[in-house]
Amino acid sequence: GENVEQHPSTLSVQEGDSAVIKCTYSDSASNYFPWYKQELGKGPQLIIDIRSNVGEKKDQRIAVTLNKTAKHFSLHITETQPEDSAVYFCAARGNTPLVFGKGTRLSVIA
Amino acid sequence: DSGVTQTPKHLITATGQRVTLRCSPRSGDLSVYWYQQSLDQGLQFLIQYYNGEERAKGNILERFSAQQFPDLHSELNLSSLELGDSALYFCASSVFPPANTGELFFGEGSRLTVL
Numbered sequence: 711g712e713n714v715e716q717h718p719s720t721l722s723v724q725e726g727d728s729a730v731i732k733c734t735y736s737d738s739a740s741n742y743f744p745w746y747k748q749e750l751g752k753g754p755q756l757i758i759d760i761r762s763n764v765g766e767k768k769d770q771r772i773a774v775t776l777n778k779t780a781k782h783f784s785l786h787i788t789e790t791q792p793e794d795s796a797v798y799f800c801a802a803r804g805n806t807p808l809v810f811g812k813g814t815r816l817s818v819i820a
Numbered sequence: 821d822s823g824v825t826q827t828p829k830h831l832i833t834a835t836g837q838r839v840t841l842r843c844s845p846r847s848g849d850l851s852v853y854w855y856q857q858s859l860d861q862g863l864q865f866l867i868q869y870y871n872g873e874e875r876a877k878g879n880i881l882e883r884f885s886a887q888q889f890p891d892l893h894s895e896l897n898l899s900s901l902e903l904g905d906s907a908l909y910f911c912a913s914s915v916f917p918p919a920n921t922g923e924l925f926f927g928e929g930s931r932l933t934v935l
Binding site for chain 1: 822824853855860861862863864865868876878910912923924926927928929
């Protein structure tokens with residue numbers, strides 16, 4: 711089955727700096743790669759996703775890149791703000807329901 | 821508010837006991853998913869139902885079972901509880917059929933503590 715590895719597990723950045731979270735997946739049949747943000751006491755919420763026919767997607771300060779050949783995808787957050795502090799999960803889906811990485815705890819220091 | 825409702829929010833019980841977690845999906849969503857979140861394992865997929873039928877199974881223990889009822893709400897039953905079952909259990913729903921991609925809408929979770 712699919713296996714998703716996510717790095718780093720924790721990340722601290724100064725407000726205004728960029729943050730990058732990287733994930734790799736194992737199943738070449740996977741074709742959908744979402745990113746979820748989980749704030750304290752809440753359930754995960756989709757922030758951006760990318761499909762396998764697209765290499766990059768951007769939504770304001772958030773961007774995701776996908777390299778299908780290397781089986782890795784990344785989340786980029788620019789101009790980080792304190793409200794970006796949360797746990798971020800990458801996920802992959804092919805023929806099975808979403809498989810999540812173990813999460814990255816992002817702390818944005820004001 | 822995702823529109824997915826989970827009850828109870830918190831549950832404390834003893835080893836060997838049985839509990840039932842309940843989930844009401846968003847209006848119109850036919851797929852319901854259960855995930856277990858523990859500190860060291862992240863979000864682990866347990867099981868998925870689509871319109872009342874089991875569609876996919878993940879790392880769900882034999883002590884655990886689930887079902888989706890005609891009104892589309894779902895219940896996750898955990899029996900013979902062990903300390904290691906302490907975790908946050910999430911329900912999610914989606915509008916798409918299982919074969920398609922699409923956003924999962926998560927509830928706020930049920931925190932189970934086994935003492």
